Amino acid sequence: MSTQPTLAFIGAGNMARAIMGGLINNGYPAEKIWATGTNPEKLSDLQQQGLNTTTDNDAAVAAADIVILAVKPQMLKVVAQDMAAAVQKHQPLIVSVAAGILCNSLDSWLGGQLAIVRCMPNTPALVKLGASGLYANAAVTEQQRQQTSEIMQATGIAVWVETEAQLDAVTAVSGSGPAYYFMVMEAMVAAGEKLGLSREVAQQLTIQTAQGAAEMARQSDVGPAELRRRVTSPKGTTEQAIKTFTEQGLPEIIAQGMQACSDRSEALAKELGK
Numbered sequence: 001m002s003t004q005p006t007l008a009f010i011g012a013g014n015m016a017r018a019i020m021g022g023l024i025n026n027g028y029p030a031e032k033i034w035a036t037g038t039n040p041e042k043l044s045d046l047q048q049q050g051l052n053t054t055t056d057n058d059a060a061v062a063a064a065d066i067v068i069l070a071v072k073p074q075m076l077k078v079v080a081q082d083m084a085a086a087v088q089k090h091q092p093l094i095v096s097v098a099a100g101i102l103c104n105s106l107d108s109w110l111g112g113q114l115a116i117v118r119c120m121p122n123t124p125a126l127v128k129l130g131a132s133g134l135y136a137n138a139a140v141t142e143q144q145r146q147q148t149s150e151i152m153q154a155t156g157i158a159v160w161v162e163t164e165a166q167l168d169a170v171t172a173v174s175g176s177g178p179a180y181y182f183m184v185m186e187a188m189v190a191a192g193e194k195l196g197l198s199r200e201v202a203q204q205l206t207i208q209t210a211q212g213a214a215e216m217a218r219q220s221d222v223g224p225a226e227l228r229r230r231v232t233s234p235k236g237t238t239e240q241a242i243k244t245f246t247e248q249g250l251p252e253i254i255a256q257g258m259q260a261c262s263d264r265s266e267a268l269a270k271e272l273g274k
């Protein structure tokens with residue numbers, strides 16, 4: 001990374017910890033990271049790793065070039081309004097990972113006229129396999145875009161979207177996406193057990209198969225549909241599984257789930273954005 005700005009994570013929960021862990025694993029200096037929370041005991045492991053920790057969000061804002069808002073969307077208004085004076089004084093770049101909450105709402109809660117990037121990351125950031133969608137408001141400079149890209153790319157891939165509404169779709173694909181794959185894994189392990197394997201063996205095989213399929217899809221010059229075809233021998237075993245999945249409407253079920261996810265992202269903005 002060309003420059004290493006000081007980062008302040010407001011809220012050190014699951015998502016912030018995945019990003020911080022990914023950054024640290026990638027060599028980001030721990031002393032350039034601040035993490036805040038309401039309970040000092042829950043921050044002690046981070047402090048032991050050399051990060052700066054505090055329960056005072058304003059103190060973290062004062063130290064930071066980039067403030068990453070990582071509290072629940074339902075908490076964001078109160079947390080933002082509480083730190084507005086410190087943000088206006090120090091003018092850091094604001095990066096929000098909160099689902100749904102629009103730049104305009106956040107800007108007004110934080111006192112206005114701020115450079116804000118909305119980021120929709122995902123938890124595989126922890127193992128450098130994260131996928132983040134990014135959207136910048138008009139006040140964000142080219143240099144700030146570059147800085148944000150570099151930070152999120154240290155945890156995986158990062159892509160910019162052109163409209164804020166597209167972040168609802170990013171949430172449906174990659175933000176929430178790990179949960180879909182975990183659910184498929186859960187179901188495969190359970191079905192493997194039912195078919196006579198031990199839980200341990202079913203889990204080992206399921207996880208390795210998920211990783212193998214993902215890695216093949218990544219390295220291949222053909223798409224997932226062709227890769228699937230190559231596993232599916234005519235009159236063979238896979239064909240029967242695929243036929244059953246198709247007859248039972250698996251593609252439609254996935255599309256419906258993702259539509260519901262995107263709708264919820266849009267609804268959060270209306271519910272919590274005022």
Ligand SMILES: NC(=O)C1=CN([C@@H]2O[C@H](COP(=O)(O)OP(=O)(O)OC[C@H]3O[C@@H](n4cnc5c(N)ncnc54)[C@H](O)[C@@H]3O)[C@@H](O)[C@H]2O)C=CC1
Nearest residue numbers: 011012013014015036037038070071072073097098099121
């Ligand atoms: N978990 C995920 O996979 C993803 C989460 N997100 C977004 O990340 C944000 C955080 O989600 P999670 O990490 O899952 O939630 P979480 O509940 O694990 O983390 C939120 C943290 O904020 C802390 N907090 C609450 N009030 C605070 C305050 N006043 N000052 C400082 N910290 C405070 C809580 O103690 C908690 O540790 C949400 O807005 C969510 O939409 C985005 C993408 C993926």
Ligand SMILES: O=C(O)[C@@H]1CCC=N1
Nearest residue numbers: 098099171175176177
């Ligand atoms: O479930 C949620 O609301 C968050 C946002 C994307 C993934 N987790």
